[in-house]
Amino acid sequence: KAGVTQTPRYLIKTRGQQVTLSCSPISGHRSVSWYQQTPGQGLQFLFEYFSETQRNKGNFPGRFSGRQFSNSRSEMNVSTLELGDSALYLCASSSGGTNEKLFFGSGTQLSVL
Amino acid sequence: QKEVEQNSGPLSVPEGAIASLNCTYSDRGSQSFFWYRQYSGKSPELIMFIYSNGDKEDGRFTAQLNKASQYVSLLIRDSQPSDSATYLCAVKGDILTGGGNKLTFGTGTQLKVEL
Numbered sequence: 001k002a003g004v005t006q007t008p009r010y011l012i013k014t015r016g017q018q019v020t021l022s023c024s025p026i027s028g029h030r031s032v033s034w035y036q037q038t039p040g041q042g043l044q045f046l047f048e049y050f051s052e053t054q055r056n057k058g059n060f061p062g063r064f065s066g067r068q069f070s071n072s073r074s075e076m077n078v079s080t081l082e083l084g085d086s087a088l089y090l091c092a093s094s095s096g097g098t099n100e101k102l103f104f105g106s107g108t109q110l111s112v113l
Numbered sequence: 114q115k116e117v118e119q120n121s122g123p124l125s126v127p128e129g130a131i132a133s134l135n136c137t138y139s140d141r142g143s144q145s146f147f148w149y150r151q152y153s154g155k156s157p158e159l160i161m162f163i164y165s166n167g168d169k170e171d172g173r174f175t176a177q178l179n180k181a182s183q184y185v186s187l188l189i190r191d192s193q194p195s196d197s198a199t200y201l202c203a204v205k206g207d208i209l210t211g212g213g214n215k216l217t218f219g220t221g222t223q224l225k226v227e228l
Binding site for chain 1: 203215219
């Protein structure tokens with residue numbers, strides 16, 4: 001079974017631009033979560049999508065948004081990029097039930113210059 | 114107070130020794146507990162999960178959970194240099210209170226296994 005696939009692997013953007021990251025979950029998984037990882041803050045929850053609906057949201061500004069498609073693939077978008085948005089963005093998938101385990105993709109390393 | 118707390122380390126142990134990694138959490142309603150291993154430059158990899166009080170063993174790994182003390186630990190027996198990594202403790206809240214699939218992570222403990 002293929003794992004969680006994230007594209008692109010690396011991105012370099014400048015302040016003010018916007019970016020879209022993509023995540024394909026493990027086949028059969030309906031839940032996709034997004035996390036931001038930085039050296040200072042560690043892993044922080046952005047949001048979770050299940051069956052195309054946002055089920056949970058973390059404490060990030062509205063510049064961070066996401067969506068999920070009918071095939072469970074998900075995208076997240078960051079608008080008006082700031083230097084502080086430089087981070088590793090990780091996507092995790094699970095089947096979506098209670099106590100389900102999350103499996104992470106390799107992440108997208110975003111650098112904002 | 115952080116929701117999930119871990120000692121950042123580094124924790125240094127000699128090869129073959131037992132490594133003990135600890136984690137405390139603040140939400141008494143938390144239901145599921147996970148340990149992830151993260152090598153430098155890689156994504157987190159799930160190595161253990163535990164839902165009930167007590168011990169759970171899987172190979173060289175043992176997870177221990179004490180909900181009354183809000184404490185979860187990971188023991189690594191016969192530590193190997195390849196175990197050198199950052200270990201992340203993650204906690205999932207009660208789905209009835211909105212936990213869903215949201216994991217709250219500690220900042221991780223860096224483990225170094227020395228030859």
